[in-house]
Amino acid sequence: MKTLKPITIAGGGLAGLTLGIGLRRRGLPVTLREAGHYPRHRVCGEFISGRGQETLARLGLRARLESAGAVRADTAAFFSASLATEPRQLPTPAICLSRFVMDQLLADEFQMLGGELHVGDHASACSDGPKPELQPEGRVRATGRQAQAGENGARWFGLKAHARKVSLTADLEMHVSPRGYVGLCRVNGGAVNVCGLFRRRAGDGDRPADRLELLRGPTGSRLRQRLATAEFDESSFCAIAGLSLRPHRAVARAECCIGDAITMIPPVTGNGMSMAFESAELAIEPLAAWSRGEVSWAEAQSQIARRCDNAFARRLAWARWLQRCLLTPPLQNALVAFAAHSDWFWRMAFEKTR
């Protein structure tokens, strides 16, 4: 019997854990090195929509998430400073589950399948430094987004907290403002996830104490009204900065990357988690072939990158366009009006970004 070559995954978020599970289901030796610990809250809208749900079903994980309390979402409503849409049916339902529960569940599943998990283990990242031929073979980078100082004079940051005593008009509410947008959706355990992406320009001068205020929305806004009676769970509050929303191609990465380590899709699409699951699934077959000695590491890495670029390039381009329009104040009302009145636009925007 041929010896199987071991695979090491750096990063135990959704992409790394899903890949680890997929590889263990094929009996391959896998070690996963995660810098943090489980369970933990993450800045995330916790709204899983699009094709990644099919990946979860194929890997036998969807039913696990449902048993852990994932909430089904069927409708969405959009709000700008002066307009609101009625709840609209999502072309395909989404599911919502807190990262606190989901990442722990996937980590448990990976270990149950015999995967070796090291937590609190910061893998050195060579990023785009050394040339491909100098990268260690068998190593997959799933370390998430690569921090970036700023883009066109603006810095992006994300905030998230769970709240209770919030009543929603739709399963997903998206509130846009000149500073960014905040999504609200129900998650497991009766909580509502309040998660926002914000743009900070030089001179905006937010103090840390203002951050919960940012999530609550501008004075007089519908978001502010919606959260008027909200009781926030302080322990769920988290923040990240240095987000880069410029798309990158997997073939341009020196390392074998999956998930946000390739590129980040604008969060408004609610598709980054889906891309993490999908890219993990796309990597399983080439990695299995490398582990069995059927293809070289260079061939496996190039196959994974090409598969990911084919799957995501168009989605990323549409998402970038949508996000730009959504964050341009004069276009915000027009977009919300389109979403309210045009079934064609609503379906098109949903399908192109998922």
Ligand SMILES: Cc1cc2nc3c(=O)[nH]c(=O)nc-3n(C[C@H](O)[C@H](O)[C@H](O)COP(=O)(O)OP(=O)(O)OC[C@H]3O[C@@H](n4cnc5c(N)ncnc54)[C@H](O)[C@@H]3O)c2cc1C
């Ligand atoms: C504001 C905001 C809202 C969002 N909302 C949604 C949404 O509603 N729906 C959706 O689908 N997506 C959403 N996303 C995107 C989604 O969260 C990401 O796309 C997804 O988490 C990517 O998964 P990942 O596994 O690639 O990265 P991550 O989940 O970030 O995991 C990376 C892991 O690598 C670990 N790590 C990092 N460096 C190292 C190292 N050197 N060694 C070892 N481990 C390391 C980290 O600790 C982490 O556990 C949102 C993102 C933001 C910023």
